[in-house]
Each structure stands twice: as C-alpha cells, then as structure tokens.
Amino acid sequence: MNTTTAPGSLPTTIPVYLDQLRAALSGADKAMIQDALYDAEEYLRAEMAANPGTSEADVIASVAGSYGAPEEVADIYRDTEVTVTRALQPPAPPKRTSLLGRFFGVAADPRTYGALFYMLLSLATGTFYFTWVVTGASLSVGLLILIVGIPLLLLFLMSVRLLSLVEGRIVEVLLGERMPRRPLYTQRDKPWMTRLQELFTDGRTWTAMLYLVLMQALGTAYFTIAITFLAVSLSLMAAPVILLLGHAGAFDVDVINLTPDWPWLWPVCFLAGFLLLFGTLHLARYIGRFHGWLAKHLLVRTPVV
Structure with a gap:
C-alpha cells in the first residue's frame, strides 16, 4: 500500500518519508535508490531512538532542516552520484x-x-x-x-x-x-x-x-x-x-x-x-x-x- 502524501507536504512518519524519497528518486539507478533509502531510514530511526519521548512527526520536522526534505535529499543523491561516478570511472578508451x-x-x-x-x-x-x-x-x-x-x-x-x-x-x-x-x-x-x-x-x-x-x-x-x-x-x-x-x-x-x-x-x-x-x-x-x-x-x- 502506498502511503505517500501529497508532493511538497512534510511527511509525518518514517514510512511516508521513505515513500516520498523513493518517489523523488524515480528513474534513478535502483542500486543508488537502495543506498539512499538505507541512509535515510538509519538516520531517522537513530533520531527516534535519541528522542524517545518525541513523536515521529516532530522528529521528522526537526531533522528536515539538517537532513533535508525527501525532494532535497533526492537532488543531493543525484548530484553526488554523478560526481562519484565520474571520479571512479576509469578513463574511457x-x-x-x-x-x-x-x-x-x-x-x-x-x-x-x-x-x-x-x-x-x-x-x-x-x-x-x-x-x-x-x-x-x-x-x-x-x-x-x-x-x-x-x-x-x-x-x-x-x-x-x-x-x-x-x-x-x-x-x-x-x-x-x-x-x-x-x-x-x-x-x-x-x-x-x-x-x-x-x-x-x-x-x-x-x-x-x-x-x-x-x-x-x-x-x-x-x-x-x-x-x-x-x-x-x-x-x-x-x-x-x-x-x-x-x-x-x-x-x-x-x-x-x-x-x-x-x-x-x-x-x-x-x-x-x-x-x-x-x-x-x-x-x-x-x-x-x-x-x-x-x-x-x-x-x-x-x-x-
């Protein structure tokens, strides 16, 4: 079941955040999407563990400025992927x-x-x-x-x-x-x-x-x-x-x-x-x-x- 909220709205739960990030990365390499989803979920759940008395919505709202909204994170990963790929690729014959x-x-x-x-x-x-x-x-x-x-x-x-x-x-x-x-x-x-x-x-x-x-x-x-x-x-x-x-x-x-x-x-x-x-x-x-x-x-x- 797709729990993604309307584009541009701030997600209130970790699954919704991940769904929005996955949608924002639509069309990208699926290996890169897996890496991005892992990093985002690990970061968000670590923040949840560090703030046990805070709701998911409040935690996501608090980290939106530091980690970024799903669309912003997607843009960062796309740009980073291009840079890293160029750096790691051997010279083309x-x-x-x-x-x-x-x-x-x-x-x-x-x-x-x-x-x-x-x-x-x-x-x-x-x-x-x-x-x-x-x-x-x-x-x-x-x-x-x-x-x-x-x-x-x-x-x-x-x-x-x-x-x-x-x-x-x-x-x-x-x-x-x-x-x-x-x-x-x-x-x-x-x-x-x-x-x-x-x-x-x-x-x-x-x-x-x-x-x-x-x-x-x-x-x-x-x-x-x-x-x-x-x-x-x-x-x-x-x-x-x-x-x-x-x-x-x-x-x-x-x-x-x-x-x-x-x-x-x-x-x-x-x-x-x-x-x-x-x-x-x-x-x-x-x-x-x-x-x-x-x-x-x-x-x-x-x-x-």
Missing part, C-alpha cells in the same frame, strides 16, 4: 571508427581486464557461495525442530544478504556495474520472529540465494572459458617462437603439425593465436556485461513507487 580499430581497441579498455579477472576469480567465489548456501540451508532447516533452529535460520538468511552485498562490491569494482553500497535496512530491536518473517517475505532474499547457487555453474563455465581460450591463444603464439629458438621440435594443434619442415605454418599459427587472444578479450568483456546485468537483477531490490 578513445572511440575508434574502423573495424580493425574497434577489434584491437578492446585491449585499451580497463573493464576488459576486470571482466577477465572476474572470470578467473568466479570459480573460487562460486564454489564458496554454493557451499555456504547448501550447507547453511541444510543445517538451519534441519534444526528448526530445536530451539536453536529459528535464530540459526535468521543468521543464515542474514548471511545471504551479507554475501550478496560483498558480491555486489566485487561486481562493481571489476565489472563496472553500479551495485548497492549499503544493505537493506533492518531494525535491530525487532523480535527474531518478526525479522525472520520479513526476510522470508522479501523476494530479494530468495533471488540473492538463487544467484549464489547459480554462481557455482557460472563460475565453473567462466573459469573454463577463460583458461581454455587464453591457453590456446598463447600456445599458438608461443609455438613458432619456441621452434625458432630451437627449444622444441614439434607442436600439434588438431591436424596442424608445426615441424621445422613446414616453416610457412609458423606465421599462420602466430597470427591465429594473436587474433584468438583479442577475440578472448572481446568475449570476456561481453561476459562481464552479461554478468553485471544478471547481478543487478538478482541482487538489487526493484524500487516500488
């Missing part, structure tokens, strides 16, 4: 118009190497995420019949949120996709059963868990693709050099036999490896974009206005 320029220009894009490193790292992170989710879910559900089962399940679901936040930071740093820098806000003074119910009814808990489980298969695929293509391309480039230096007598790739008797194959082999290496960089960049899109949709809550 020069635009190239020719086909060869676009093909070889991938080597000048820093995000290419971030995506390639993410593909190599994802085998370790994916294995850890999968093991954590499967083990944690099995233990917490299996122990629900005991008194320790409920707090254990709560801790497990909260750890899923924490892991999704950590993974989001990795994705933002290596793949360049804007991800939340704050978790979803949780009132620490709520009873365990209430917090557990909120985690169960929040769809982002389950999509984050799905993402962490999928990372096992995706990480294995990413790592295999990166290692295979890099190994083949670098081997093709190194083989003629090794033969020229006299350190090897033969190198077989499928039906191609690079013996000293067939020197005309040496430059062909080197060129094939060279082109395959740049093709691998393009593939890594496309995989990085796809995975950034996947992480954004599974790990970030879609704002409801």
Whole structure:
C-alpha cells in the first residue's frame, strides 16, 4: 500500500518519508535508490531512538532542516552520484571508427581486464557461495525442530544478504556495474520472529540465494572459458617462437603439425593465436556485461513507487 502524501507536504512518519524519497528518486539507478533509502531510514530511526519521548512527526520536522526534505535529499543523491561516478570511472578508451580499430581497441579498455579477472576469480567465489548456501540451508532447516533452529535460520538468511552485498562490491569494482553500497535496512530491536518473517517475505532474499547457487555453474563455465581460450591463444603464439629458438621440435594443434619442415605454418599459427587472444578479450568483456546485468537483477531490490 502506498502511503505517500501529497508532493511538497512534510511527511509525518518514517514510512511516508521513505515513500516520498523513493518517489523523488524515480528513474534513478535502483542500486543508488537502495543506498539512499538505507541512509535515510538509519538516520531517522537513530533520531527516534535519541528522542524517545518525541513523536515521529516532530522528529521528522526537526531533522528536515539538517537532513533535508525527501525532494532535497533526492537532488543531493543525484548530484553526488554523478560526481562519484565520474571520479571512479576509469578513463574511457578513445572511440575508434574502423573495424580493425574497434577489434584491437578492446585491449585499451580497463573493464576488459576486470571482466577477465572476474572470470578467473568466479570459480573460487562460486564454489564458496554454493557451499555456504547448501550447507547453511541444510543445517538451519534441519534444526528448526530445536530451539536453536529459528535464530540459526535468521543468521543464515542474514548471511545471504551479507554475501550478496560483498558480491555486489566485487561486481562493481571489476565489472563496472553500479551495485548497492549499503544493505537493506533492518531494525535491530525487532523480535527474531518478526525479522525472520520479513526476510522470508522479501523476494530479494530468495533471488540473492538463487544467484549464489547459480554462481557455482557460472563460475565453473567462466573459469573454463577463460583458461581454455587464453591457453590456446598463447600456445599458438608461443609455438613458432619456441621452434625458432630451437627449444622444441614439434607442436600439434588438431591436424596442424608445426615441424621445422613446414616453416610457412609458423606465421599462420602466430597470427591465429594473436587474433584468438583479442577475440578472448572481446568475449570476456561481453561476459562481464552479461554478468553485471544478471547481478543487478538478482541482487538489487526493484524500487516500488
């Protein structure tokens, strides 16, 4: 249910304030909206805790001048987001118009190497995420019949949120996709059963868990693709050099036999490896974009206005 009051009117409760802030940020990046809502709710609830005898309306009215009205806070976050994004973004590679320029220009894009490193790292992170989710879910559900089962399940679901936040930071740093820098806000003074119910009814808990489980298969695929293509391309480039230096007598790739008797194959082999290496960089960049899109949709809550 939308509790937003009329635009321009001062909200009287924290949920109404957050609804107005969410509406004022409509159209912005949903990861940035999550950060803004977390900061606002944390600040307002801290003010409520510091003034126990004061109503929500009075607390919000008192902080409107220091923290700002929802529309003012939204403008500040939009301006800050632009400034921070410009400061954190690596220098954009020069635009190239020719086909060869676009093909070889991938080597000048820093995000290419971030995506390639993410593909190599994802085998370790994916294995850890999968093991954590499967083990944690099995233990917490299996122990629900005991008194320790409920707090254990709560801790497990909260750890899923924490892991999704950590993974989001990795994705933002290596793949360049804007991800939340704050978790979803949780009132620490709520009873365990209430917090557990909120985690169960929040769809982002389950999509984050799905993402962490999928990372096992995706990480294995990413790592295999990166290692295979890099190994083949670098081997093709190194083989003629090794033969020229006299350190090897033969190198077989499928039906191609690079013996000293067939020197005309040496430059062909080197060129094939060279082109395959740049093709691998393009593939890594496309995989990085796809995975950034996947992480954004599974790990970030879609704002409801």
